[in-house]
Amino acid sequence: MRGMLAFAKRNTKEILRDPLTLGFGIGFPVILLLLLSLIQSNIPVQMFELNHLTPGITVFGLSFITLFSALNISKDRTSSLLTRLYTTPLSATDFMFGYMLPLIPMCIAQSAICYIVALIIGMNFSINIIWAILMNLIPSMLYIALGLLCGSSLTDKQVGGICGALLTNVSAWISGIWFEIDNLGKGFKAVANVLPFIHAVELERAVVAGNLANSLSHLWWVLGYVVVIMALAIFVFLRQMKRQ
Amino acid sequence: MKNAIEIKGLTKDYKDIRAVDNLDLEIREGELFALLGVNGAGKTTTIKMLCCITSPTSGDAVLLGKRIASEPEEVKKIIAVSPQETAVAANLTVVENLELMCGVHGFDKAKTAEKTREMIETFDLAQIRNKKAGKLSGGWQRRLSIAMALISEPRILFLDEPTLGLDVIARSELWDTIRLLKEKITIILTTHYMEEAEELSDRIGVMKGGHLLAVGTAAELKKLTGEEKFENAFVKLVKDTGKGGAR
Numbered sequence: 001m002r003g004m005l006a007f008a009k010r011n012t013k014e015i016l017r018d019p020l021t022l023g024f025g026i027g028f029p030v031i032l033l034l035l036l037s038l039i040q041s042n043i044p045v046q047m048f049e050l051n052h053l054t055p056g057i058t059v060f061g062l063s064f065i066t067l068f069s070a071l072n073i074s075k076d077r078t079s080s081l082l083t084r085l086y087t088t089p090l091s092a093t094d095f096m097f098g099y100m101l102p103l104i105p106m107c108i109a110q111s112a113i114c115y116i117v118a119l120i121i122g123m124n125f126s127i128n129i130i131w132a133i134l135m136n137l138i139p140s141m142l143y144i145a146l147g148l149l150c151g152s153s154l155t156d157k158q159v160g161g162i163c164g165a166l167l168t169n170v171s172a173w174i175s176g177i178w179f180e181i182d183n184l185g186k187g188f189k190a191v192a193n194v195l196p197f198i199h200a201v202e203l204e205r206a207v208v209a210g211n212l213a214n215s216l217s218h219l220w221w222v223l224g225y226v227v228v229i230m231a232l233a234i235f236v237f238l239r240q241m242k243r244q
Numbered sequence: 245m246k247n248a249i250e251i252k253g254l255t256k257d258y259k260d261i262r263a264v265d266n267l268d269l270e271i272r273e274g275e276l277f278a279l280l281g282v283n284g285a286g287k288t289t290t291i292k293m294l295c296c297i298t299s300p301t302s303g304d305a306v307l308l309g310k311r312i313a314s315e316p317e318e319v320k321k322i323i324a325v326s327p328q329e330t331a332v333a334a335n336l337t338v339v340e341n342l343e344l345m346c347g348v349h350g351f352d353k354a355k356t357a358e359k360t361r362e363m364i365e366t367f368d369l370a371q372i373r374n375k376k377a378g379k380l381s382g383g384w385q386r387r388l389s390i391a392m393a394l395i396s397e398p399r400i401l402f403l404d405e406p407t408l409g410l411d412v413i414a415r416s417e418l419w420d421t422i423r424l425l426k427e428k429i430t431i432i433l434t435t436h437y438m439e440e441a442e443e444l445s446d447r448i449g450v451m452k453g454g455h456l457l458a459v460g461t462a463a464e465l466k467k468l469t470g471e472e473k474f475e476n477a478f479v480k481l482v483k484d485t486g487k488g489g490a491r
Binding site: 002003005006007009010013014017018079080081083084085086087088089090 | 295296297317320321323324325326327328329330331332333334335336340343344345346347348349350351352392393396
């Protein structure tokens, strides 16, 4: 336990001391929130109303957590530090939890900051916002698992392309955050509905709206992906650890 | 003197390549043993098996009574490695890197503080204690890397090419550090530098193509090959001697 916590502490520092983390992880979602709210104040669009927009932004922000996590793991794999740590009494479980645990408070903080900014610029406070921050832990687990999966299977350059470009774009464009998914056509809508991202956004929106019935269908969908991606991530991580 | 490491029939296959072939070797407690060989000789694979990073295809090794095949967790408690490339956490300071190693070995707060202080003193790291490891010169990083390996009080230390890429002064300083450790713990050193092996080691093993060609002191290996310079002795052994050379 002590070993795992020491490793988790190291990963927290490695991620937080990278200025890009704060810039993109916190700054970028907040800037998007402010920018789209400004547009909304001039040209009223229902999609950009704070109650509708903020939950989506909190989910989109998680894609950066995947990027940071995957980069941290893939860089470790190419450095000798991991070789050194593999010769210590740390177990495979210690490594996995050590990589994943620090990201949970980061996800909560990122989500909370987005809601605080939204409240400052005019979102009405309700207790549902607290529930939404907590419920965001479920999509967070999905993005954390994706980070473990990508970090364990890709090089740091590939992570930049796949997590930095592909995942953030998929998470942004086919999750119904900025525009109705119906506008993309039937094909894209079908793909979007199969993927977990739109369900994560709708889950958050339903919680903010206090719509429990609507949130459940999306919750199961996201949870299903969490279980599958997490299992796959653990399998791939253990396999690369053995290959090391 | 008691053996710290007893290797018997250690073999490692990677698909169709045999990286280490039926290695037999004994290393005494407190000895500084150098493994020499050209690239692909099997040195790093041997070290990886002894450190339980890679499982042997066949054979076994006993490290101070603990078997790598069946007791890897016990082996990991008594060894430490300073890998080929500098293995430090770049965004952590020197002190934080040392504390990380204490943490992963399960030390409590008091022992962590004590061991960190001790390593900073021993390796003269006080002036750079709060600098990020990634910002240090190659020589300082290697010194920190060895301090990180030693902080867990290992009984066997593996140094994989510890002075690779260092300038003459940094290498000389690191040699002094390694000399300080001699006889206190068992050290297995891999290197490409002949003078390093000759200068520091009690005994030297020469590997080629996964085989151990010869084992002895630098003087014994020179005598065996009839060469005056150790480098020439090494070249002669690698070029001329096949499997099963003199021991």
